[in-house]
Amino acid sequence: xxxxxxxxxxxxAFTFIYLPVGVLVLFAFxxxxxxxxxxxxxxxxxxxxMLADDDLMAALRxxxxxxxxxxxxxxxxxxFAAYGxxxxxxxxxxxxxxxxxxxxxxxxxIVGLGLLIVLTRTGLGLSLWTAAIGHVVINLPLAFAIIYxxxxxxxxxxxRAARDLGAREAQVIALVTVPMLRxxxxxxxxxxxxxSWDEFIIAFLLTRFDVTLPVEIWxxxxxxxxxxxxxxxxxxxxxxxxxxxLLEVTLFRKPRP
Amino acid sequence: MSARGDQLRGWGFVSPALIWTLCFFVLPFVVxxxxxxxxxxxxxxxxxxxxxNYAKLFEKAYLWRAILVSxxxxxxxxAISILxxxxxxxxxxxxxxxxxxxxxxxxxxxxxxxSYVVRSYAWLLVLAREGVVNNxxxxxxxxxxxxxxxxxxxxxxxxxxxxxxxxxxxxxxxxLIQLSPNYRRAAMDLGANAVQTFRHVILPxxxxxxxxxxxxxxxxxxxxxxxxxILGGNTxxxxxxxxxxxxxxxADFPLASALAIVLMSIVALAYLMSxxxxxxDRL
Numbered sequence: 270x271x272x273x274x275x276x277x278x279x280x281x282a283f284t285f286i287y288l289p290v291g292v293l294v295l296f297a298f299x300x301x302x303x304x305x306x307x308x309x310x311x312x313x314x315x316x317x318x319m320l321a322d323d324d325l326m327a328a329l330r331x332x333x334x335x336x337x338x339x340x341x342x343x344x345x346x347x348x349f350a351a352y353g354x355x356x357x358x359x360x361x362x363x364x365x366x367x368x369x370x371x372x373x374x375x376x377x378x379i380v381g382l383g384l385l386i387v388l389t390r391t392g393l394g395l396s397l398w399t400a401a402i403g404h405v406v407i408n409l410p411l412a413f414a415i416i417y418x419x420x421x422x423x424x425x426x427x428x429r430a431a432r433d434l435g436a437r438e439a440q441v442i443a444l445v446t447v448p449m450l451r452x453x454x455x456x457x458x459x460x461x462x463x464x465s466w467d468e469f470i471i472a473f474l475l476t477r478f479d480v481t482l483p484v485e486i487w488x489x490x491x492x493x494x495x496x497x498x499x500x501x502x503x504x505x506x507x508x509x510x511x512x513x514x515l516l517e518v519t520l521f522r523k524p525r526p
Numbered sequence: 527m528s529a530r531g532d533q534l535r536g537w538g539f540v541s542p543a544l545i546w547t548l549c550f551f552v553l554p555f556v557v558x559x560x561x562x563x564x565x566x567x568x569x570x571x572x573x574x575x576x577x578x579n580y581a582k583l584f585e586k587a588y589l590w591r592a593i594l595v596s597x598x599x600x601x602x603x604x605a606i607s608i609l610x611x612x613x614x615x616x617x618x619x620x621x622x623x624x625x626x627x628x629x630x631x632x633x634x635x636x637x638x639x640x641s642y643v644v645r646s647y648a649w650l651l652v653l654a655r656e657g658v659v660n661n662x663x664x665x666x667x668x669x670x671x672x673x674x675x676x677x678x679x680x681x682x683x684x685x686x687x688x689x690x691x692x693x694x695x696x697x698x699x700x701x702l703i704q705l706s707p708n709y710r711r712a713a714m715d716l717g718a719n720a721v722q723t724f725r726h727v728i729l730p731x732x733x734x735x736x737x738x739x740x741x742x743x744x745x746x747x748x749x750x751x752x753x754x755x756i757l758g759g760n761t762x763x764x765x766x767x768x769x770x771x772x773x774x775x776x777a778d779f780p781l782a783s784a785l786a787i788v789l790m791s792i793v794a795l796a797y798l799m800s801x802x803x804x805x806x807d808r809l
Contacts, residue, residue, distance in 0.1 A: 275621045357532055358532065375793075376790075382773070406550045409543060466641075467641035483644075
């Protein structure tokens, strides 16, 4: 009996972990109009309704734009900051590092609230752009930390060699540093994309008419349970999983250069 | 390159990120702090540098109650999550054959990446009156009538625990696999039984993983608006929910700011209490 106990626990834990996801995905294929037992399907009806919903498709487009746009900015800023701090001696560099990491310690709600106050006070208004700015704020620390952590002496030697051979700084960065750090940069980018893609509260506070997918899902939730929500939820989950698996592959693919 | 020129170039690389953080994080934060000292009279903001908003925490029962509710939920969730995650991490680290460990871990935390709105919605489906759990219980003959599971604190805690079990499994597992098996062997050689070995050797050595996970759980749980809003009932509100109410109905930004500052202070306090064991950089 004792021998099986760990496996029983593992089974119970996985059941608990996958119960909501399983129910979500299963009832996305529900034929009827309520996503609760009994299951009568499978039917692709609700996926069809999802694709036919213009608001939802617009939100999907917005989410992709915000996720990729904000991640690109976060990774670019994070990379240059990491390069500057790792390769140049700056006074107060510990303070700068602390400042760049600081947003990680503050909950998203508070980051969003602060930006909301500033944006409404200054009359700049809310749009997809402001949501993207918020997402850069939360993803920049992660991108910076991941890239900074992977900048070792090994790359520095290669950079010195390139410089000795007459490469200008821009050439060193483009031809030596970036290619050598590709796994870390890719990891930072994909992690930012998933976090932005799933993020709700900042997008909810900082968008007005054009919204991202989680915000659109939120407003659909008000009208109660519906298999259409299951279909969208399953779809969002699938995209996140795909990106995470991509991350797993880019991060852990050996051998590194 | 001169030292000065080198420094200047360094600033050039760092400044975009620095300016971004200053403009869109530090500045809003300072403005929020200032806002918490203003008051709302009717619909106009008065910048009178008063602590009136903070005083309200003690005067208005519903604000005080929200802080207690948030703390109760967060501490319950943190405790239950640790108790459930530790055995799971242990089993993955020591029972699952090494070549399957990565896969087991990946599977154990995959639903972690569901959007939190979607995850809470999924729990609503599971716990609804006509949902899977009630159906199963009735089918098994354990209950005759559906019981109310959704829109209760139980539902909020379940939704949270589900998320944080995955997070804690990750941090505790990372800690467990770094342990050399020699510690266990040495303890056994010295005559400790399994329980003593765990209690006096393994547990203290894995404390950093537990505390790191617990701290992250605390921070993310106490600041979350979505889970209690979707799964909790409307009989009790957490601090984030009260903040959102202030923003929406009354546009009382000063009070919302004060509550946000209080939330941050609680997190800072939790940080100070756990700083000794925190290993954020090791993750």
